[in-house]
Structures are given as structure tokens and as C-alpha cells.
Amino acid sequence: MVKFSRIVILLFIDACIVTFSYITAFLLRFGFNVNDPVFDAWFAIYANNLLPITVACILAFSICGLYTSMWRYAGTDELIKIVAASGLAQLLVMFYVTFSVLSMPRGIYVIAFLFMVFLLSAFRISYRFIRNLRTPGTFNSFVLRIGRRDIIGGNVTKVMIVGAGEAGASMINEIRNHHEYGKKVVVAIDDDTAKQKHRICGVKVYGGRSEIRHAARKYGVDEIIIAIPSAKKKAIQAIMEECKRTRCKIKILPSLIELINDKVSVSKLRDVDIEDFLGRDPVHVNLREISSYIEGKIVMITGGGGSIGSELCRQIARFRPRRLIAVDIYENCVFELSNELRETYKNLEFEIVIASIRDKQRMREVFDKYKPHVIFHAAAHKHVPLMEKNPKEAVVNNILGTKNMIDLAEEFATEKFVMISTDKAVNPTNVMGATKRVGEMILQEKSQHSRTTFAAVRFGNVLGSNGSVIPIFRKQIEKGGPVTVTHKDITRYFMTIPEAVELVIQTGAMAQGGEIFILDMGEPVKILDLAENVIRLSGYIPYVDIDIEITGLRPGEKLYEELLLDEEGIEKTAHNKIYVGHPLPANPALKAMLDSEDRQDSIEGEVKKVSDMSEAEVKEWLHDIVPNYTPQK
Numbered sequence: 184m185v186k187f188s189r190i191v192i193l194l195f196i197d198a199c200i201v202t203f204s205y206i207t208a209f210l211l212r213f214g215f216n217v218n219d220p221v222f223d224a225w226f227a228i229y230a231n232n233l234l235p236i237t238v239a240c241i242l243a244f245s246i247c248g249l250y251t252s253m254w255r256y257a258g259t260d261e262l263i264k265i266v267a268a269s270g271l272a273q274l275l276v277m278f279y280v281t282f283s284v285l286s287m288p289r290g291i292y293v294i295a296f297l298f299m300v301f302l303l304s305a306f307r308i309s310y311r312f313i314r315n316l317r318t319p320g321t322f323n324s325f326v327l328r329i330g331r332r333d334i335i336g337g338n339v340t341k342v343m344i345v346g347a348g349e350a351g352a353s354m355i356n357e358i359r360n361h362h363e364y365g366k367k368v369v370v371a372i373d374d375d376t377a378k379q380k381h382r383i384c385g386v387k388v389y390g391g392r393s394e395i396r397h398a399a400r401k402y403g404v405d406e407i408i409i410a411i412p413s414a415k416k417k418a419i420q421a422i423m424e425e426c427k428r429t430r431c432k433i434k435i436l437p438s439l440i441e442l443i444n445d446k447v448s449v450s451k452l453r454d455v456d457i458e459d460f461l462g463r464d465p466v467h468v469n470l471r472e473i474s475s476y477i478e479g480k481i482v483m484i485t486g487g488g489g490s491i492g493s494e495l496c497r498q499i500a501r502f503r504p505r506r507l508i509a510v511d512i513y514e515n516c517v518f519e520l521s522n523e524l525r526e527t528y529k530n531l532e533f534e535i536v537i538a539s540i541r542d543k544q545r546m547r548e549v550f551d552k553y554k555p556h557v558i559f560h561a562a563a564h565k566h567v568p569l570m571e572k573n574p575k576e577a578v579v580n581n582i583l584g585t586k587n588m589i590d591l592a593e594e595f596a597t598e599k600f601v602m603i604s605t606d607k608a609v610n611p612t613n614v615m616g617a618t619k620r621v622g623e624m625i626l627q628e629k630s631q632h633s634r635t636t637f638a639a640v641r642f643g644n645v646l647g648s649n650g651s652v653i654p655i656f657r658k659q660i661e662k663g664g665p666v667t668v669t670h671k672d673i674t675r676y677f678m679t680i681p682e683a684v685e686l687v688i689q690t691g692a693m694a695q696g697g698e699i700f701i702l703d704m705g706e707p708v709k710i711l712d713l714a715e716n717v718i719r720l721s722g723y724i725p726y727v728d729i730d731i732e733i734t735g736l737r738p739g740e741k742l743y744e745e746l747l748l749d750e751e752g753i754e755k756t757a758h759n760k761i762y763v764g765h766p767l768p769a770n771p772a773l774k775a776m777l778d779s780e781d782r783q784d785s786i787e788g789e790v791k792k793v794s795d796m797s798e799a800e801v802k803e804w805l806h807d808i809v810p811n812y813t814p815q816k
Contacts, residue, residue, distance in 0.1 A: 190250055194241060197249075200302045201240040201272070205229055208294035228285050236276050240299075243272035249303070262304060269299040340366045343404040343431070345395065345422055346411035347373035347383045350436055354410045355384040369402045392425050399429040409435040427719055472692035476557065476599060477502040483555035484509050485540055485588060486562030488516030490645060491603055494684040495559050496533075500524055506532045508553050510546075510562070512539045540584035543591070550595045557691065560588050561603040563619065570615040571738040574801040575793055581618035583790045586625050593633045601691045602626055602639040604699070606676060609641070610811050613738070617805040617812040623699060624773055624808075625786070630697035638694035640687050641764075642702040643676030652710060656717045664729040666714045669736050674707040686761055693756055693763075703760040738815060773808045 209229065213222040229236065244250065247268035273292045280287055342358065344351045355368045371383055374391040381388055389398040398404070407426050409419065419435070426433050482499055486492040487509025493516065496509055507524075511517045517535045524533050534553070538545045540562050563581050564570055570577040585602065592600045604623055607616030623639050630637040646653055652675075659666045683702065690700040715725040723729045736742070754763050776786045793801055802814040 193250060196306060197241060197244055197303070198237050200299060200306065201237050202233065204295045204298035204302065205236070205291065207298055208291045211294055212288055212290050225287060225291075228280070228287055229291075232280070232283070232285070235279055239275040239279050240272040243275050244268045244303075247271060261307065265303045265307070266300055269296050269303065272296075272299065338365060340405045341403050342366050342368045343395070343399060343402070343407045344368055344371045344386070345373075345392070345407060345409045345426070346414075347371045347375070347378045347388045348411065348413075350412050351410040352384050354408060354436070355386055359384070366406070369404065370398050372398060392422050395422075395425040396428050399431055404429070404431050406432045406434065409433070412436045427716065430724060432722075473688055474502050476692055477504055477688070479503065479505050480556040480598075481506045481553055482508070482557045482559070483549075483553065484559045484561060485511075486560075486603075487511045487535075488513055488520060489561060490680055491684060491687075492559075492561040493517075493520045494680045495561060495687065496520060496524060497527075498681070498684050498688060499559075500528045500531050500533075504531075506534060506553065508534045508536055508549075508555065510536045510538055510540070510549065512537065512562075540588055541579055543587040546587055546591055547594075550591045554595055555597055557599045557601075558588065558592055558597055559601050559603070559687065559691070560585065562588075563603070563622075565605070565615060567607065567613045567615050568737045570618070571613055572798075574614040574798050574805075575796070577614045577618045578790055578793050578801060578805070581615070582621045582625075583787065585622035586786050589626055589629050589637065592637075593629065593635050597635050599636045599691055599694060600626075600638070601687065601694065602637075603687065604639045604641040606641060606643045610813070611809065612813050612815055614802065614805065614814075617802075617809050617814075620809050620812070621773065621805070624770065625777065627697045627699070628774065628777055633696075636694050636696045638690060638696070638698045638700060640690050640700045640702065642678060642683055642686075645678050645680045645683050652713065653717060656714055657721070660718060660721045660723065660729055665732040666718060666729060667732050667734045668710050668714050669734050670742060671711050671733055673710045673736070673742050675710060676707050677713075678702065686758075689758055690761060693758070693761065699764045700756075701762045701764060703762065770808055770810065 209222065209226050210217070213219055213225075216222060247264050249264060249268050273296050277292060344354055351371060351373070355371070358364055358366045358368055368386050371386045371388045372390065372392060372395055373379065373388050376391075378388045379390050389401075395407070399407070407429065409422055409426070411419070411422075414422075423433065477499060482504045484492050484495045484499070484507075487496055488511040492509065492511070496507060500507060509517050509520065514535075514537055517537075521533060521535055524531055536549050538549055540546060540560075562584065564573075564577050589600065591597075602622060605616065605619050607613060608620035608623055609616075611617040611620055623641075626637045626639055629635075644652070656666050686702050690698075693700070711731065714731050718725045718729045718731075721729075725731060756763055776789055789804075793804065796804065806812050806814060
């Protein structure tokens with residue numbers, strides 16, 4: 184009923200505008216000489232046809248959508264509609280008058296057109312203004328500018344918009360039209376010099392990104408909104424580096440692909456996350472290639488309850504495997520994963536196997552029961568400081584466990600075997616890295632004479648994984664600090680768990696046998712910078728609210744990580760984020776173990792001997808197999 188009443192009122196007002204426009208057009212055309220017989224003759228034609236002329240104009244307005252637009256949010260598009268509607272109205276009137284074997288001076292149509300555009304626009308802008316004034320909270324946030332000072336009533340958040348494009352303009356209008364948000368845009372920033380010192384939707388474009396800190400101080404900004412959905416991650420990263428120098432809260436619009444089919448609005452804003460500081464563009468994979476080797480196959484994931492293993496399960500489930508098997512020694516994580524997957528993928532045949540990769544006989548039973556076509560081997564001991572203190576466990580799990588899986592994959596004619604490795608396997612300085620390097624070497628040696636396609640994937644740290652720095656930092660912040668960093672110059676490569684797993688699955692499609700794939704990790708990140716960013720994202724100021732303490736490098740820890748051995752070389756692949764290193768011949772000591780027919784001298788026999796060694800002897804044994812392993816004293 185309200186909508187019907189609104190349209191009736193609009194029709195009546197528009198009819199008055201049409202009548203006024205034509206009457207004024209006649210008066211101007213004839214110089215207000217109403218006593219002129221010529222005026223009487225021409226005006227009589229209009230007066231006698233007033234109703235059909237008015238109806239023709241209203242019909243034109245309706246065709247152009249003037250009665251379906253929400254004039255509270257009127258903008259450029261609505262102005263274009265008014266111009267088009269007024270022009271169409273004149274064409275319809277001319278057609279009617281000509282069809283009726285009548286005529287009116289052509290100047291009447293031109294003048295009437297101009298008046299209609301002006302009056303229709305003025306009325307609708309007035310409607311928008313009055314409607315905004317009636318909105319609760321408008322007067323509380325009303326700004327009276329005196330000189331260069333803003334006097335603002337109410338509790339209003341002052342906002343800076345970074346990006347004076349269409350998204351920025353939409354965001355300004357959105358905030359302006361919704362006073363319930365309690366925000367006011369006071370300044371805009373854009374690197375386009377053509378926009379600087381001009382205004383966008385009434386807001387001054389102060390300067391480029393280098394002026395963010397200065398503008399934030401000058402205008403008393405409380406919140407910064409980055410409204411450049413089309414920008415590359417590198418550009419967003421650079422902007423956020425400037426933003427974080429302020430003490431403002433930072434929000435960001437999603438990328439264009441996330442905004443598609445949705446208008447720009449405050450509801451689409453999200454808080455800046457730590458991933459935004461990495462400057463990494465989204466990963467794209469070849470879905471057809473992936474589907475070809477997973478769809479309809481039996482897929483096994485070892486370490487299925489871990490950070491990488493569980494994400495592998497989630498993503499592989501999308502490709503409709505015949506059966507998905509998660510193997511893990513710990514029951515809690517895989518139990519929760521099972522509930523999640525069965526809720527999300529109703530038709531997925533998902534099996535949980537509680538078993539240790541160290542127990543070859545148990546794993547043989549698993550292989551015999553399920554006969555997997557594809558294996559992703561993610562089970563491993565991975566925490567560097569823990570493995571430095573427990574090197575025997577690292578050897579048994581990461582070397583013997585991996586060899587068990589490789590042997591069984593070959594025995595049961597598995598099609599593809601992808602091992603998850605680490606950047607710490609390159610010129611290792613710790614036990615964990617050295618044991619993973621041995622696993623790579625066993626895999627490459629086996630691939631030379633096997634029907635199974637073996638490959639390894641090497642990448643750095645994953646954000647948010649169990650035991651990674653981000654969760655540790657957040658727990659320290661929750662306790663009030665300090666946040667601990669081992670060295671002020673220490674750097675690490677980082678990826679998000681989903682993008683690392685997507686690339687791992689892609690490498691499975693590309694593997695031919697014996698490759699070590701290296702994922703493009705982007706630029707290394709200083710852990711000190713990461714700590715500062717996590718503190719800021721938690722709403723605190725580094726070194727003021729939360730202190731950062733330098734504790735010194737831990738046993739086995741490097742200042743920086745590498746992704747490739749010098750002798751491996753590197754080649755591009757069809758995927759721009761995946762590279763491949765050349766297979767290397769096995770170290771003679773390892774090759775002798777693998778070729779030995781004497782069980783005591785085999786890998787299994789050597790690993791049994793490790794149980795009687797001291798920690799120093801275990802590290803020396805690893806050094807014999809991996810000569811570029813440099814154990815720290």
C-alpha cells in the first residue's frame with residue numbers, strides 16, 4: 184500500500200512538472216506576450232491536447248524506469264535515466280502531434296526538455312535530501328564546517344577511503360546513506376595524480392598512499408577502508424604497510440571475484456587478516472588435470488588429521504574420489520574431520536584408519552584392504568626444536584615410516600605417490616630437515632625402477648598450521664605478552680594452508696616420476712614484522728601495549744630457509760607457481776643401504792641400530808647419509 188501511494192504521488196508531481204514545463208516553454212518562446220494572436224493559436228493546440236501529451240510524457244518516464252528506481256540512493260545512473268526519459272517524452276509528443284495532423288514550434292520541445300530534466304532532477308534530489316534528514320541519527324552526525332575545523336555531534340567514526348574509484352565512491356555513498364553505521368568519510372587517498380586535490384562524492388582526495396599517515400593525523404581518522412577490489416595483492420600489501428604506521432583500524436573490500444554479482448557495501452567489508460600482508464595473489468589450479476587422476480579413484484592421505492592432511496581431505500573430496508581414506512595415529516583430529524566431511528559431502532565414502540606408518544605390517548593390512556590408487560604422504564614429525572631433542576623418533580618416523588609407505592605403494596601398484604616435504608630439507612641444519620631429505624632421496628632412488636609415479640613437494644611454513652608462529656603469537660597476545668621472536672633478522676617463507684594444498688594436488692597431476700616440486704612461496708617474511716602485524720591486527724600497539732622479546736635462535740634453527748639445493752637446478756612448469764628440481768643420484772651410503780641384501784645393513788637394520796646410539800651419534804649417522812647436513816653444536 185505504501186509503495187502504491189508513493190507511485191501515485193510521483194505520477195501526480197510528474198504530471199505537474201510536465202504541464203509546468205510546456206506552459207513555461209510557450210511563455211519563453213513567445214516572450215511572455217500572452218495577448219499575441221499567434222501565441223493563442225499555438226497554445227490552443229497544446230491546451231486542447233493537454234491530457235494525451237501528459238500521458239505520453241508519463242509513459243516515457245515509465246519506460247525509462249523513473250518509477251522503479253530507489254531515489255534515496257539516486258546517482259549518475261538515475262540522472263541519465265531522467266535525461267533519456269525527457270528526450271523520449273519529446274519524441275512521443277512530437278509523434279502524437281504529427282499523427283494528429285497538428286504541429287507546435289520546435290523550440291517548445293527543446294525548452295520543455297530542458298525544464299523537465301531540471302525539475303525532475305530537482306524534485307528527486309529534494310526527495311533524497313528530505314528522506315535523509317528524516318533518518319534517525321542524521322542530525323547527531325551533522326557536520327558544521329567552520330574554517331578548517333569539523334564540529335561533529337554524536338559518536339562518529341572518522342573514516343579514510345583508500346581508492347577513489349567506483350568502489351570507493353560506492354563506499355562513500357553507502358556510508359553517507361546509512362547513518363546507523365556511525366561512520367563519516369572525512370578524506371580519500373588515491374595514487375592517481377589526476378584525482379588528487381579533487382573531490383569524490385564531496386570528499387577530498389588528499390594525495391597518494393605516501394600521504395596516508397599525514398592525512399590520518401590531520402583529519403583525526405579512526406578507521407581506514409581499502410576499497411580497491413581490482414588491485415593485485417602486492418599493491419594491497421604496499422598500501423597496508425603505510426596503513427599500519429597509523430593507529431587506525433583497517434578494513435578491506437574483498438577482491439572483484441568475491442564481489443561479483445554483489446554491490447559494494449559496508450556489509451562486504453572484512454577485517455584485514457595476516458594473509459593480506461603476504462602480498463600473494465590467489466592460486467589457480469587446472470581443475471581438469473586434477474579431476475583426471477583423482478575422480479573415481481581410491482585416495483589415501485597419511486597424517487590425515489594434521490593441518491596439511493586434513494586440508495588435503497577437504498579439497499580432494501571436491502573431486503569425487505571413489506573412496507577417501509585418512510590414516511593417522513591420533514584419533515581426535517580425524518574424528519572431527521570425519522564429522523565435518525560427512526556433513527559437507529553426503530555421498531562421500533570416507534574411511535578413517537588409526538595406524539602408524541612405522542608399523543609396516545599394519546600398513547600392509549591397510550593397503551591390502553583398500554588398494555589405494557593415489558597416496559599423499561603427509562605424516563611426519565615436523566617440529567624442529569622437538570626433533571633436535573628426540574632425534575631417534577625423527578629417524579624412525581620420517582625415514583623408516585616414509586620407506587614403509589614407498590615400499591608398500593610399489594608392492595600394491597599404487598599409481599601416484601606424492602610426499603609432502605619441507606624447505607628445511609635443503610642444506611639442513613636440524614634433524615627434522617635431515618630426515619625429510621633422506622625421505623626425498625629414498626623416493627627419488629625408488630622412482631628409477633618403479634611402475635609407481637613418485638614425487639615430492641617442497642614448501643615452507645603454512646600460516647595457522649599446528650605449532651606455527653601465528654597461533655603461538657596469538658596465545659601470547661591473549662596472555663598480555665610478551666610475544667617472543669628468536670632473532671630480529673630471522674625470515675621464513677609462508678603460504679596459507681589452502682593454497683599450499685591446492686598446489687600439492689596440482690603437482691600430483693604433473694608428476695612423471697622422481698621430481699621434487701618446489702612451490703613459489705613469494706618473498707620471505709621477517710618474523711619480527713609478522714609479530715608486529717599480528718599484534719596490530721589484535722587491536723594493540725607493538726612495544727606499547729604488547730612487548731616483543733628476542734629470545735635467541737633455538738637448536739637447529741636457521742636465520743633463513745632455502746627451497747633448492749644448488750646442484751638440483753630448477754625448471755619452470757606449466758603452472759606459474761610450481762617449479763621442478765632435477766633428480767639427483769642417491770648418496771653412496773644411502774644407496775648401499777637400499778641395495779643391501781643383508782637386513783642388518785639395510786635401512787631397516789640401520790634404523791634399529793639408531794636406538795642404541797646417543798643423540799650425537801644419531802646426528803653423525805644422518806650426516807653420513809646427508810653430507811650437506813650441518814648439525815648445530
